[in-house]
Amino acid sequence: MKNLWIATELFYPEETSTSFILTKIANRLSEKYDVKVVCGDPVYDKQKKSSHFSLDSRVNVHRIKGWGGNKNSLLSRSLRFVFLSLSIFFYLWKNVKKGEKVFMVTNPAPLILLVSILKRLKKIELIILVHDVFPENTIPAGIIKSEKSVLYRVLRSIFDKAYSKADLLITLGRDMQQVIEAKIRKYNRHSKIEIIENWGDTEGIYPLLKEEVLNDNSSLKDRIIFQYAGNLGRVQGLIELLHIIKQVKNNRLVFHFVGEGAVKNTMFEYVEENKLKNVFFDGAYSREDQLQVLNKADVSFVSLAPKMFGLGVPSKTYNILAAGKPVLYVGEKNSEIDLLLKEENIGYSFQHFEEQKILDFFNSFDETSVQELEIMKQKARKVAEDKFSEEIILNKFYNII
Numbered sequence: 001m002k003n004l005w006i007a008t009e010l011f012y013p014e015e016t017s018t019s020f021i022l023t024k025i026a027n028r029l030s031e032k033y034d035v036k037v038v039c040g041d042p043v044y045d046k047q048k049k050s051s052h053f054s055l056d057s058r059v060n061v062h063r064i065k066g067w068g069g070n071k072n073s074l075l076s077r078s079l080r081f082v083f084l085s086l087s088i089f090f091y092l093w094k095n096v097k098k099g100e101k102v103f104m105v106t107n108p109a110p111l112i113l114l115v116s117i118l119k120r121l122k123k124i125e126l127i128i129l130v131h132d133v134f135p136e137n138t139i140p141a142g143i144i145k146s147e148k149s150v151l152y153r154v155l156r157s158i159f160d161k162a163y164s165k166a167d168l169l170i171t172l173g174r175d176m177q178q179v180i181e182a183k184i185r186k187y188n189r190h191s192k193i194e195i196i197e198n199w200g201d202t203e204g205i206y207p208l209l210k211e212e213v214l215n216d217n218s219s220l221k222d223r224i225i226f227q228y229a230g231n232l233g234r235v236q237g238l239i240e241l242l243h244i245i246k247q248v249k250n251n252r253l254v255f256h257f258v259g260e261g262a263v264k265n266t267m268f269e270y271v272e273e274n275k276l277k278n279v280f281f282d283g284a285y286s287r288e289d290q291l292q293v294l295n296k297a298d299v300s301f302v303s304l305a306p307k308m309f310g311l312g313v314p315s316k317t318y319n320i321l322a323a324g325k326p327v328l329y330v331g332e333k334n335s336e337i338d339l340l341l342k343e344e345n346i347g348y349s350f351q352h353f354e355e356q357k358i359l360d361f362f363n364s365f366d367e368t369s370v371q372e373l374e375i376m377k378q379k380a381r382k383v384a385e386d387k388f389s390e391e392i393i394l395n396k397f398y399n400i401i
Helices: 017-029 074-095 110-122 150-164 174-184 238-245 264-273 287-294 316-322 336-344 355-363 367-387 390-400
Strands: 003-007 034-040 060-064 101-105 125-129 168-171 192-195 224-229 253-258 279-282 299-303 327-330 347-350
Touching (some): 003 017, 003 074, 017 034, 017 101, 017 390, 060 074, 074 110, 110 125, 110 150, 168 390, 174 192, 224 287, 238 299, 238 355, 287 316, 299 316, 316 327, 316 367, 327 336, 336 347, 336 367, 347 355
Parallel strands (some): 003 034, 034 060, 101 125, 125 168, 224 253, 224 299, 253 279, 327 347
């Protein structure tokens, strides 16, 4: 079999979404290639926690030794990314042969530049799975303040050209496809761009009654629970969401934030300062805990910060659907999740500037709304099974790579 090289920061046994997805893809592609992975050492999840997450014995992994750093420190992450990118590049330079395929994800970002150089020097076939669009994603994250800055314009020009070197670009949604098409148009009109969505764990995650997962004495059983579960990071717009929650007068509703991240302390302080009695927090959870965690919700939040159109598609959406939960999405109009919810009628979608509409939605949530939820729950599960199961999505990767 031919060699397929996979270059990534995160890989098994990490349980972060990028690692989980790439490990599953590597396992599937090992049926037709000799898969060789070059990645960093585990940083966030150093030991496998989920029994259903394993690595195929046919997949060969070379781990780059380095430092873990602080994932919530921008400087620490940047230094790690540069070191790791250079290390992966030099390893590939020594070992990849002319004409072989290199499949990489857009993290760490410096590696995009280096592998585009490798393509020219070694005449490899380059496939990029676009999880992030750099440097565009630095604007909503507040890392670079303005698109007009010299730094941003220089980075944009360099990275546009690097993305355009790929033979195949795989995007996560229709909005991302649109952004990537515009990004590479100046340099290359011939790169193939395909959409392959993320998948939901339809076997390990399924609908349960809320009563089955809440404590017997829980006061939340009779409340409508809006839940955000995942990374409490900078680009999810969660602080802005708390500003709206502060004004909610509907006592039927409670808001549950589960996970860790860069803004969690700020969120917690805001809740304490404003004495919000309808907001609850829980800590990090493993992939194996998702069945219990997601089924505590009646409606699940998915959010992206303003100006994130086409820059990311939250993978958590598909596990939420697997649990049979409608989605409340706050993000850009005509983004992939916005389109999906409206096409399938499996949730609610608002833009960030529609604060009053979101507040009115919360305050008017009544018994009729609860009845509509039950219909949406059934539809959500069916959509996950019919369109976003692991088998369906992995078959797309198998057929296209």
